[in-house]
Amino acid sequence: MSGFRFPGKAQALAACVIAVAGLTGPSAASAQTPAPGAPRPAEGAPTAGSEFEDPSVLSLVAEYGITIEQAQAQMEAQVAAGRAERDLPSELSMVYSGRQVSHDRMAAVAVAIADLTRASAIRDHFAGYGIENLDVRIVASTRTEVHGLIEQLRARLRAGRPDGSLPMIEVGNRSLGMVTVRVADGELNTTEADIVSMALASPEIYQLAYVDSFPKSAEEACDFVGDIECDPPLRGSVRIMEGGICSAGFIARSLSDGKPYVLTAGHCDDGAGNWQTRFANGETHAIGPFHNSRNNLVTDAGIIRVNNPSGWNFGSPFVTVDPTGGEPAHETYVINDVLNPGLNDRVCATLGNTARTDCGEVTDNNVSDGTTDGLFEVNGLCTDGGDSGSPYFASHVAYGVHSSGDGVSGTTGCLFGRAEHALEASSQMNVYIVEA
Numbered sequence: 001m002s003g004f005r006f007p008g009k010a011q012a013l014a015a016c017v018i019a020v021a022g023l024t025g026p027s028a029a030s031a032q033t034p035a036p037g038a039p040r041p042a043e044g045a046p047t048a049g050s051e052f053e054d055p056s057v058l059s060l061v062a063e064y065g066i067t068i069e070q071a072q073a074q075m076e077a078q079v080a081a082g083r084a085e086r087d088l089p090s091e092l093s094m095v096y097s098g099r100q101v102s103h104d105r106m107a108a109v110a111v112a113i114a115d116l117t118r119a120s121a122i123r124d125h126f127a128g129y130g131i132e133n134l135d136v137r138i139v140a141s142t143r144t145e146v147h148g149l150i151e152q153l154r155a156r157l158r159a160g161r162p163d164g165s166l167p168m169i170e171v172g173n174r175s176l177g178m179v180t181v182r183v184a185d186g187e188l189n190t191t192e193a194d195i196v197s198m199a200l201a202s203p204e205i206y207q208l209a210y211v212d213s214f215p216k217s218a219e220e221a222c223d224f225v226g227d228i229e230c231d232p233p234l235r236g237s238v239r240i241m242e243g244g245i246c247s248a249g250f251i252a253r254s255l256s257d258g259k260p261y262v263l264t265a266g267h268c269d270d271g272a273g274n275w276q277t278r279f280a281n282g283e284t285h286a287i288g289p290f291h292n293s294r295n296n297l298v299t300d301a302g303i304i305r306v307n308n309p310s311g312w313n314f315g316s317p318f319v320t321v322d323p324t325g326g327e328p329a330h331e332t333y334v335i336n337d338v339l340n341p342g343l344n345d346r347v348c349a350t351l352g353n354t355a356r357t358d359c360g361e362v363t364d365n366n367v368s369d370g371t372t373d374g375l376f377e378v379n380g381l382c383t384d385g386g387d388s389g390s391p392y393f394a395s396h397v398a399y400g401v402h403s404s405g406d407g408v409s410g411t412t413g414c415l416f417g418r419a420e421h422a423l424e425a426s427s428q429m430n431v432y433i434v435e436a
Helices: 055-064 068-086 114-128 143-160 190-199 422-428
Strands: 014-020 094-101 106-111 135-138 169-175 176-183 207-210 229-232 238-243 244-247 251-256 259-263 274-280 284-288 290-295 298-304 320-321 330-334 344-353 356-367 374-379 392-393 397-407 412-420 429-432
Touching: 014 135, 055 068, 055 344, 068 106, 068 114, 068 344, 094 143, 106 114, 114 135, 135 429, 143 190, 143 244, 143 356, 169 190, 176 190, 190 207, 207 422, 229 238, 229 274, 229 392, 259 356, 259 422, 259 429, 284 298, 290 397, 298 397, 344 422, 374 397, 397 422, 412 422, 422 429
Parallel strands: 106 135, 176 207
Antiparallel strands: 014 229, 094 106, 169 176, 169 356, 238 244, 238 274, 251 259, 251 429, 259 298, 274 284, 290 298, 320 330, 344 356, 344 392, 356 374, 374 412, 392 397, 397 412
8 A cells, every 4th residue: 555645745835834945034043933923824724634635544545445424433433432442441451462453354353362252352442433334353462572572573583683783673663463573584583483483383472474674676767846834923944953853743832730741753863952933924933842752662742942932922733734735735624532552543744844644554663763662663754854753643643753764855756754752752852742
């Protein structure tokens, strides 16, 4: 399945533009914090659910040839399944091993559990969220056990290559309720050979797959131009700068005192001064410095303090959606929930530096990029440098914050993006993502 890319670009609006590469504004030294009277979006700006269709819905229509109404129903089923998973009672959570949705089968939902006696209870629970005919699969390992095994195997793989060379094996969660072991073509060291033998001996726990190489070999032509710049209110997906370039993820507030922050990728934190973004007219305005960040094997998450929340008209739960087929940019796409993605979930990302919204499917729910473990992977996203921190979302649900990707500049293509789970990122930073 290739990712979905919206066709065409649109004319820039006053409140949010897709800036052509090479546009320059005032230097960082002259960056200013917007005054309370700074420009606001024009009156009559479109609101969520008006003439704009959700990008996840449009991507399903384009890929499967279904109607808008069918695609909307499938996304509703995906979100309902995610909420049912989030709200699992403890007695079901302890035997739960994951979920997946099959959009090629009208969003049929399957879950895996490690206890046959709980099958009826899990069906009843999901039915309470509107998920009928739930496919319940009995597996050998719970979700906690699967992710624990993945962590152990990654530690062994790293220890087996003390020179820092890349292993010939990748482990993850690409199959419901199982540990996926993918083996590249080449010579395995002793540790890697032992892991393959273990996977062969325990097919109820491990799914073994052989691939030509890492990363995947297929490519999709990409269009890398411009970046996203917006007037207040401050929102997710805008390009942000401070020496380097990253992108804003989601609008957030502290769980402790309600202070305003922008949630983004932790590896963007260079320990320097105020991060800025540009208004639609190209003027640079300061947001604030990093307040906290983590970039390690556990998480890739950070928060930028908003120094002048009134000037930024802070608090609107917006991200932008790139123009579609001559339509203006959807500047006020709202977030109204935060969930973890399941396998095969349809997820989109608006990439702030690349200036595009792409959609694809979650292919792995526990992947490592070599720096951070436990990320999720979405195929078909055309990411580039500077997109770190961009929001992953669908059907008005926040799913993640962009951490890394297999995309390169020019037209040589891109394959997937990897994101930190939004719930994990916000928890690590002790904030909550602002919802409508």
